[in-house]
Amino acid sequence: MVVAVFDSGFGGLSLLYEAMKKLEGCDFIYFADNENAPYGTKSIDEIKALSIDAVDFLASKADIIVIACNTATSAAVSDLREKFSIPIIGMEPAVNLGKDADGDILVIATPATIKGAKLNELLKKSNLNNKTHLLPMPKLVEFAQNMEFNSPNVKEYIKNQISKFNSKNISLLVLGCTHFNYFKDSFIDLMPNSKIVDGVDGTIRQIKRKIDELNSKGKNLDTKLLYYSSKKQKDINLITPFLSRLDKMAKI
Known part of the structure; x- marks a missing residue:
């Protein structure tokens, strides 16, 4: 096989x-x-x-x-x-895992995924639109492609993007792009109380x-x-x- x-x-x-x-x-x-x-x-x-x-x-x-x-x-x-x-x-982004989330859900992905009908269908099907925030983070793909995982530029970019939301209200972070798995340590540092999932x-x-x-x-x-x-x-x-x-x- x-x-x-x-x-x-x-x-x-x-x-x-x-x-x-x-x-x-x-x-x-x-x-x-x-x-x-x-x-x-x-x-x-x-x-x-x-x-x-x-x-x-x-x-x-x-x-x-x-x-x-x-x-x-x-x-x-x-x-x-x-x-x-x-x-x-x-x-697909694992948004269905947010059904039991106590707080809000933050989905981070590429601009194309965020704009795509597929993600919106998943959120509608799971009845999670009202508690879900969507955040495109395209630069993370470029950082990953260049094996730049822990540089000050990476950490500053992630911090600036995540700070657009009150992390205390986010109980579930959905990594909606496979490139984002390389940066789990940075997400944990910034959102220690949030569960992190992927597909x-x-x-x-x-x-x-x-x-x-x-x-x-x-x-x-x-x-x-x-x-x-x-x-x-x-x-x-x-x-x-x-x-x-x-x-x-x-x-x-």
């Missing part, structure tokens, strides 16, 4: 990191469209075209494709499922269900991983610093 994980850049590694631990016997392909990152500030039509191009490249190489990008899921997943026969699993675990559960549905059991004892950057196969060691950062974030 080969699972291809696609993102606009290195954010989707946060899903790959957990998937490699929890999906035994699977091989993985990670596709980062770094030449076209970030997606979050592009138009819907641009995001659709780039997503179709990426999935077209991966379709012959995998059994399941995971769109580990909230922005691409919001803009393109319906079109992708219509165009391709391969199972495609999208990723990774929910997406992995969907992958597991699809694997079971396909009646496929992984038999590989050693997981294989290939890394592509905008269709060009690259040295897997290039993503090691990102995985190391995610390992650190998982332990806090």
Whole structure:
């Protein structure tokens, strides 16, 4: 069973990191469209075209494709499922986890995800519009792509954005972009009383269900991983610093 994980850049590694631990016997392909990152500030039509191009490249190489990008899921997943026969699993902000939140909910994401119909549908379905605040944080994607996780510029940017809200009233922070998982330590410092969630675990559960549905059991004892950057196969060691950062974030 080969699972291809696609993102606009290195954010989707946060899903790959957990998937490699929890999906035994699977091989993985990670596709980062770094030449076209970030997606979050592009138009819907641009995001659709780039997503179709990426999935077209991966379709012959995998059994399941995971769109580990909230922005691409919001803009393109319906079109992708219509165009391709391969199972495609999208990723969404975990706003449904806010049903039991005592206080307000803050969703941080890219501008495209914030403006997209998908997020608004999720909030309406969960009846959470009245207690949810939406905050675009596009610069975090750029910081993550450049492996700038702890610089003064990063900390100042996050502080300035989060300070637009009274953090004491926020009981749940939803990371609506996979790139944002690299900055959990900064969010915890600024919002120590808020629970922080993302869509990774929910997406992995969907992958597991699809694997079971396909009646496929992984038999590989050693997981294989290939890394592509905008269709060009690259040295897997290039993503090691990102995985190391995610390992650190998982332990806090």
